[in-house]
Amino acid sequence: xxxxxxxxxxxxxxxxxxxxxxxxxxxxxxxxxxxxxxxxxxxxxxxxxxxxxxxxxxxxxxxxxxxxxxxxxxxxxxxxxxxxxxxxxxxxxxxxxxxxxxxxxxxxxxxxxxxxxxxxxxxxxxxxxxxxxxxxxxxxxxxxxxxxxxxxxxxxxxxxxxxxxxxxxxxxxxxxxxxxxxxxxxxxx
Numbered sequence: 581x582x583x584x585x586x587x588x589x590x591x592x593x594x595x596x597x598x599x600x601x602x603x604x605x606x607x608x609x610x611x612x613x614x615x616x617x618x619x620x621x622x623x624x625x626x627x628x629x630x631x632x633x634x635x636x637x638x639x640x641x642x643x644x645x646x647x648x649x650x651x652x653x654x655x656x657x658x659x660x661x662x663x664x665x666x667x668x669x670x671x672x673x674x675x676x677x678x679x680x681x682x683x684x685x686x687x688x689x690x691x692x693x694x695x696x697x698x699x700x701x702x703x704x705x706x707x708x709x710x711x712x713x714x715x716x717x718x719x720x721x722x723x724x725x726x727x728x729x730x731x732x733x734x735x736x737x738x739x740x741x742x743x744x745x746x747x748x749x750x751x752x753x754x755x756x757x758x759x760x761x762x763x764x765x766x767x768x769x
Contacts, residue, residue: 581606585624592628593672596621597665604652614648621668630726634688636678640671691732694723695754701736701747727754 581602588595600621607613618638625632641648651667687695697710704716704724713719727733732754736747 592625593669594665596624596628597668598661599624600668601652601655601661601664605656625672630721630729633726635672635675637668637671637675640675640678641668644671687730687732688722688726690722691727691730694727695732695750698733698748698750698754701749703747707748724748 581599585595585599590598600617603617603620604613609616618641622632622635622637625635647667651664654663655661693711694707698707708716708719711719711723731751733748734751735741736749737743737745740746
């Protein structure tokens with residue numbers, strides 16, 4: 581299954597759903613297979629697009645558990661994962677609709693911190709220093725890439741992303757999202 585996942589041309593939404601179904605089908609553990617299958621799917625999707633990392637698909641599957649098991653059973657009876665794929669894609673769509681406002685992307689705590697401190701055009705090194713982070717790879721995957729993918733920050737030199745003079749700045753969406761994060765933080769205190 582892992583080899584197939586690494587080599588498939590299927591869209592990540594489909595590939596992650598097929599992997600999830602096949603994991604449930606082989607049922608490798610005495611307990612926890614459903615949770616592990618959903619975790620694998622979430623990991624596959626988050627690797628494709630970091631915005632999927634916090635998508636509450638697990639909650640929707642739990643709320644529709646009977647339909648989840650029906651889709652698994654139907655796919656097994658038909659020896660075709662299509663019924664399960666349809667079910668999971670409906671859950672993903674519902675999660676996207678329920679957790680993300682129409683235009684504003686969901687902001688993780690890490691991206692929120694990045695947005696709050698980005699008050700000027702700053703280099704990756706300066707951003708990491710301000711955040712107190714040493715691990716470059718972790719910074720890129722948990723802060724920088726999700727903020728770029730969500731259109732909350734932008735590169736000053738998009739044609740040369742690895743340039744030593746590359747800087748990052750807030751977009752209009754990032755400025756709006758940063759303000760919302762501040763208001764949310766203040767209301768929680």
